[in-house]
Amino acid sequence: MIVCGKSLAVEGGQVQRTVDGAMLIAASSAASVLESGGESVFDPNHWAAQGRLSATAQGRGSAWFVKTEQEEWVLRHFRRGGMTARLLTDRYFWLGEERVRAFAECRLSARLHAQGLPVPAPVAARYSRHGLLYRCDLITRRIAGATPLSALLAAAPLSAAHWNGIGRALEGLHRAGLDHADLNAHNILLDAAGTVSVIDLDRGRLRAPGRWARGNLARLQRSLAKVCAGLPAERFDAACWRQLLDGYTAG
Numbered sequence: 001m002i003v004c005g006k007s008l009a010v011e012g013g014q015v016q017r018t019v020d021g022a023m024l025i026a027a028s029s030a031a032s033v034l035e036s037g038g039e040s041v042f043d044p045n046h047w048a049a050q051g052r053l054s055a056t057a058q059g060r061g062s063a064w065f066v067k068t069e070q071e072e073w074v075l076r077h078f079r080r081g082g083m084t085a086r087l088l089t090d091r092y093f094w095l096g097e098e099r100v101r102a103f104a105e106c107r108l109s110a111r112l113h114a115q116g117l118p119v120p121a122p123v124a125a126r127y128s129r130h131g132l133l134y135r136c137d138l139i140t141r142r143i144a145g146a147t148p149l150s151a152l153l154a155a156a157p158l159s160a161a162h163w164n165g166i167g168r169a170l171e172g173l174h175r176a177g178l179d180h181a182d183l184n185a186h187n188i189l190l191d192a193a194g195t196v197s198v199i200d201l202d203r204g205r206l207r208a209p210g211r212w213a214r215g216n217l218a219r220l221q222r223s224l225a226k227v228c229a230g231l232p233a234e235r236f237d238a239a240c241w242r243q244l245l246d247g248y249t250a251g
């Protein structure tokens with residue numbers, strides 16, 4: 001374990017300095033992170049060596065499932081998408097610790113999860129800084145038995161109750177002020193009972209009510225149309241969207 005200096009209590013957790021950065025550890029996970037190896041919990045090789053790592057089926061290929069002694073976690077290394085990905089891959093410009101992407105997502109998830117909203121509970125975040133650039137990672141609790149909406153739709157149609165439940169979950173998050181920066185069919189998960197969770201809060205923020213909520217829904221609608229293109233029409237048609245909106249407005 002590489003920890004330099006003492007930990008500092010912050011809202012929802014504690015910050016511990018490392019050799020080249022810091023970790024933000026959620027209060028409820030401090031013991032399990034420290035017992036599991038401190039900063040090495042962010043290293044996939046640490047878990048692979050113990051046979052405790054498996055790849056996630058979805059995403060950009062830098063998320064892994066981890067089985068600790070007590071819990072299941074999702075470990076995600078932040079990577080860029082789009083044009084800058086080729087040049088900077090997984091490095092971001094340093095704008096101060098407050099602005100570290102994984103720290104911001106960790107704090108936002110902690111706040112929403114504490115309100116009982118359907119987002120993963122954060123475990124810990126970490127960054128390492130190299131001059132003007134930094135890399136970062138985030139660990140969240142794995143949502144048991146959950147499958148991305150995109151994968152469910154690829155296999156079978158969804159019931160009206162499921163579409164309704166998605167709408168209700170989104171309304172709750174919007175009412176709490178969450179402007180999700182990437183609301184799409186891969187970032188909504190359902191478990192076997194149909195319980196909805198929303199993941200991937202990177203670049204999300206809390207805002208006063210406004211038109212952004214409609215923007216979130218429009219983005220999701222485009223994503224659903226895209227993932228269902230080429231599938232039987234009833235996987236995502238006007239009726240499905242209406243059922244989702246019914247749940248949203250009933251929420």
Ligand SMILES: Nc1ncnc2c1ncn2[C@@H]1O[C@H](COP(=O)(O)OP(=O)(O)O)[C@@H](O)[C@H]1O
Nearest residue numbers: 056058059060063074120140141142143199200
């Ligand atoms: N808390 C979680 N519980 C269960 N599965 C998760 C969780 N977080 C992520 N996943 C899985 O990992 C994939 C990638 O995670 P995500 O946070 O969306 O990262 P990215 O889109 O940047 O790759 C998701 O599509 C989902 O299948």
Ligand SMILES: [Mg+2]
Nearest residue numbers: 059186187200
């Ligand atoms: Mg995602």
